[in-house]
Amino acid sequence: MSSKLTFRNVLKPENVITELHWSDIRFPTSLEAHGSDAMHKDPDYSAAYVTIHAGGLSLVGHGLTFTVGRGNEIVCAAIKSLEPLVVGRSLVDIFTDFALFWHSLTCETQLRWIGPEKGAIHLAVAAVINALWDLWGKIECKPVWELLSDMSPEEIISLIDWQYLSDAITKDEALAILHKQYPSRRERIESVKQTGYPAYTTSAGWLGYSNEKIQALCREALDDGFKMFKVKIGQDVSDDIRRLKVIRKEIGPDTPLMSDANQRWDVDVAISHMTALSEFNLRWIEEPTSPDDILGHAKIGRALRPLGIGIATGEHCHNRVMFKQFLESGAMDYCQIDSCRLGGINEIISVLLLAAKFGIPVCPHAGGVGLCEFVQHLSIFDYVCVSGTMEGRVIEYVDHLHEHFLDPVVIKDGCYMVPSLPGYSGEMKEESRAAYLYPTGSVWKTLLDSQ
Ligand SMILES: C[C@H](O)[C@@H](O)[C@@H](O)[C@H](O)C(=O)O
Numbered sequence: 001m002s003s004k005l006t007f008r009n010v011l012k013p014e015n016v017i018t019e020l021h022w023s024d025i026r027f028p029t030s031l032e033a034h035g036s037d038a039m040h041k042d043p044d045y046s047a048a049y050v051t052i053h054a055g056g057l058s059l060v061g062h063g064l065t066f067t068v069g070r071g072n073e074i075v076c077a078a079i080k081s082l083e084p085l086v087v088g089r090s091l092v093d094i095f096t097d098f099a100l101f102w103h104s105l106t107c108e109t110q111l112r113w114i115g116p117e118k119g120a121i122h123l124a125v126a127a128v129i130n131a132l133w134d135l136w137g138k139i140e141c142k143p144v145w146e147l148l149s150d151m152s153p154e155e156i157i158s159l160i161d162w163q164y165l166s167d168a169i170t171k172d173e174a175l176a177i178l179h180k181q182y183p184s185r186r187e188r189i190e191s192v193k194q195t196g197y198p199a200y201t202t203s204a205g206w207l208g209y210s211n212e213k214i215q216a217l218c219r220e221a222l223d224d225g226f227k228m229f230k231v232k233i234g235q236d237v238s239d240d241i242r243r244l245k246v247i248r249k250e251i252g253p254d255t256p257l258m259s260d261a262n263q264r265w266d267v268d269v270a271i272s273h274m275t276a277l278s279e280f281n282l283r284w285i286e287e288p289t290s291p292d293d294i295l296g297h298a299k300i301g302r303a304l305r306p307l308g309i310g311i312a313t314g315e316h317c318h319n320r321v322m323f324k325q326f327l328e329s330g331a332m333d334y335c336q337i338d339s340c341r342l343g344g345i346n347e348i349i350s351v352l353l354l355a356a357k358f359g360i361p362v363c364p365h366a367g368g369v370g371l372c373e374f375v376q377h378l379s380i381f382d383y384v385c386v387s388g389t390m391e392g393r394v395i396e397y398v399d400h401l402h403e404h405f406l407d408p409v410v411i412k413d414g415c416y417m418v419p420s421l422p423g424y425s426g427e428m429k430e431e432s433r434a435a436y437l438y439p440t441g442s443v444w445k446t447l448l449d450s451q
Pocket residue numbers: 034035036037040043068202260262315365366367368396
């Protein structure tokens with residue numbers, strides 16, 4: 001079979017991208033400490049939001065990348081710099097050789113200097129690529145997980161830029177992983193439609209919440225059917241012990257509980273701090289130290305695994321090359337892909353395949369705006385086409401800002417229900433985009449005037 005994608009649907013050569021728009025949308029979540037952690041005390045969950053229009057098409061692609069506030073200024077400027085690489089391109093050309101187009105964004109000979117494939121420019125790539133996947137799903141009338149799950153193994157691997165991967169995974173190995181799961185895809189689609197995909201909630205455990213708020217939110221989450229929780233830690237040991245006691249009292253000693261330090265510690269401090277918390281039966285410590293410190297994570301992992309604590313990381317992992325090193329060196333027990341930090345689905349698929357090869361479960365990061373909406377598609381695809389299992393896997397859930405989306409996630413009994421509308425589920429309501437536009441939208445006008 002050819003590795004180039006063939007069109008099942010209606011695209012024509014004249015469907016050329018005519019407009020790429022970006023806007024700076026921010027939600028004042030810091031007012032109530034939603035999303036707060038040991039390093040980000042005042043996050044305003046924000047989206048550098050992109051729309052893509054093409055000639056002869058009424059459908060519009062919507063995408064975003066996530067920041068926690070002022071970073072939006074820089075990411076929006078980076079999206080603007082990508083505009084000449086996107087406008088004027090034909091959709092048929094993009095989708096028939098998506099890897100080539102992806103490479104043209106990440107390897108543009110002047111822009112690549114400020115990456116390559118990391119930081120603001122890569123977040124901007126993610127916003128554009130997310131919008132293109134949304135558009136593709138809408139054109140093919142399928143939710144993105146289904147668009148992907150209807151592709152042959154050869155088509156799937158044609159989406160990936162294979163540069164820098166061959167020492168860890170070859171195309172043949174990737175094909176073998178995908179072919180192994182191919183015959184049983186239908187059974188898994190039926191099963192995930194019935195049961196949904198398990199979620200854990202972080203919403204009860206933000207660092208800035210009082211004891212009373214944590215208690216109330218734990219009870220609410222248990223009533224809603226959540227069976228797994230995550231808590232923010234990392235200030236000082238005694239404060240963490242206080243918070244962990246409150247949570248354990250509410251959820252019981254055995255309910256899976258994960259912890260997240262958001263890069264707070266030096267390596268040795270991480271080991272001693274987590275050793276002091278070992279009585280709380282924590283399944284993982286997430287981002288214990290600098291997200292770039294692969295050897296440091298490996299060292300922490302060696303010290304904490306005997307205590308039953310695994311290492312989770314990935315939400316700040318720049319690209320497939322870093323994931324390759326984390327996975328190959330045994331520095332990661334849970335692989336937390338981020339839908340907006342990696343350069344969109346094309347790069348994420350390569351990480352899913354690496355994780356499958358190294359036998360590490362993928363548990364996506366979703367603590368942000370729109371991230372839950374995106375990552376559900378990725379985990380369902382992983383289950384159907386790549387890993388073939390939900391064993392040890394769980395998707396993060398945060399209970400914030402879903403009301404602003406046209407196709408928000410649906411959680412039942414602690415599980416994500418399979419999305420059914422065409423696209424990537426990240427389209428924000430027009431009125432929300434207008435109200436939260438920074439700094440001129442009505443919500444910000446009122447807030448800024450009152451300060
Ligand atoms: C500032 C943000 O809320 C982070 O704390 C959040 O993404 C977090 O790391 C998470 O794992 O959900």
